[in-house]
Amino acid sequence: MKLIILSACSILLWSSCSFNDKSNAVLPIYGSREPVTKTVNGKQVTDTVYQTIPDFNFVNQYGKTINRKSLDGSIYVADFFFTSCPSICPVMHRNMLKVYESFKNSGNVKIISHSIDPGHDSVPVLKSYADKLGVTGNNWWFLQGKKEATYKLAESYLVAVQEDSKAEGGFVHAGYFILVDKQKRIRGTYDGTKPEEVDKLIADIKTLQNEPENMIAQ
Amino acid sequence: MKLSIITGLLALIICLAYSCQSEDRIEYMRYYSAGQDLYKTKCQNCHGAQGEGLAALIPPLTDTVYLRANNNKLACYVQNGLKLPILVKGKAFNGQMPPAGLSPIEIAQVLTYVKNSFGNNMGIYDVAQTNKHLGKCE
Numbered sequence: 001m002k003l004i005i006l007s008a009c010s011i012l013l014w015s016s017c018s019f020n021d022k023s024n025a026v027l028p029i030y031g032s033r034e035p036v037t038k039t040v041n042g043k044q045v046t047d048t049v050y051q052t053i054p055d056f057n058f059v060n061q062y063g064k065t066i067n068r069k070s071l072d073g074s075i076y077v078a079d080f081f082f083t084s085c086p087s088i089c090p091v092m093h094r095n096m097l098k099v100y101e102s103f104k105n106s107g108n109v110k111i112i113s114h115s116i117d118p119g120h121d122s123v124p125v126l127k128s129y130a131d132k133l134g135v136t137g138n139n140w141w142f143l144q145g146k147k148e149a150t151y152k153l154a155e156s157y158l159v160a161v162q163e164d165s166k167a168e169g170g171f172v173h174a175g176y177f178i179l180v181d182k183q184k185r186i187r188g189t190y191d192g193t194k195p196e197e198v199d200k201l202i203a204d205i206k207t208l209q210n211e212p213e214n215m216i217a218q
Numbered sequence: 219m220k221l222s223i224i225t226g227l228l229a230l231i232i233c234l235a236y237s238c239q240s241e242d243r244i245e246y247m248r249y250y251s252a253g254q255d256l257y258k259t260k261c262q263n264c265h266g267a268q269g270e271g272l273a274a275l276i277p278p279l280t281d282t283v284y285l286r287a288n289n290n291k292l293a294c295y296v297q298n299g300l301k302l303p304i305l306v307k308g309k310a311f312n313g314q315m316p317p318a319g320l321s322p323i324e325i326a327q328v329l330t331y332v333k334n335s336f337g338n339n340m341g342i343y344d345v346a347q348t349n350k351h352l353g354k355c356e
Contacts, residue, residue: 086316090264094272132274193263 026211027179027204030158030186052184053078056153058114058145061126066112066143068184075208076110077201078178079192080154082117083129088175092192093133096140096177102202104139108182109205111140114153116171118144158186177201181208246330246342253331260318261328269336275313277306280336289340293348294355296325322348 031051037044055068077099081089096111103109115121121129126142135142144150151162157178163171179188179201188204190197264276271278279285284306285292296318303312320328326348333340 084314086264088263090272090276091262094266097273129275134273 025207027187027207050185053180054156058143059123060141060143061130063123066141073182074108074110075182075205076112076180078112078157080114080116080159082115082171083121083125086169088193092175095192095195095198098198099202100140113142114150115144116150118147179204249327249330249342250334253327256324256328257331274309277311279332281307282338285333285338290351292329293325293351297352298355322352
């Protein structure tokens, strides 16, 4: 009898553990979504279309043109900054360096940092910034382009940036890191100024790396 | 009789010296803990919780040799910011530090914290010294 209770308990424990594993393994999908019904092989099929990051056209620290396609096949983390930022950017990029170091050899994770001050942050300025940060290769791009285009793109990342002569350094922006999957859907947002949130980001990237390509996450 | 008077006097002197010292110690602790709070709000974002700086962008605060050699300039750097290139731990840093927006007493407190943290051990840097150094900013 005791043995039966014991084994029942252990089965319960085991199943609850595996249930937890499963629910942890799927990250939510952020942004708007809409159902789309189409006819496939004579059958009505309803699918969910998720919000994705729209196309863009910027230049990286090496002077190369970078667009949406350049990130095909990559999980990536995006943020917004400017090199002369006196407030939260240094702490954001101290934390982002941890993400960079964790995945620089993994091949399918990139970081893109959009400058919101392209007037000052020219390609040579961004290159020098990357060099000083110790960033080499093509895992972390520092991008600049038209200010309006960058600000518009920030909206699709659900991040607010704006110019403000009263703010320290002339701009206000939130220090968020945005996690985007290979299908260019937003899968997480993290306060880039908090080390514990950045640890969660690193864990979530690993979860995404293990996600089957064709899985439908809800 | 004489001996007991001498012993008594000696004891008194030791007591006085000790209480003076602990008075100094209390003053130091006041500066240090106020400086710690200021450091968190004004300096830590850039220079880091351990004074580690940020790669080649922001200099660390762990170079005791630099801090001692530039002791009379540090208050001016904190008050007015810093634009010149400096050499810390053998590495050149040429970014800009913005003015911290601190009063002389706050500069004294935050520098007392910096000079006695991150492996530095330089003792109290009081407001009198700070004012003296601030009077000679370039």
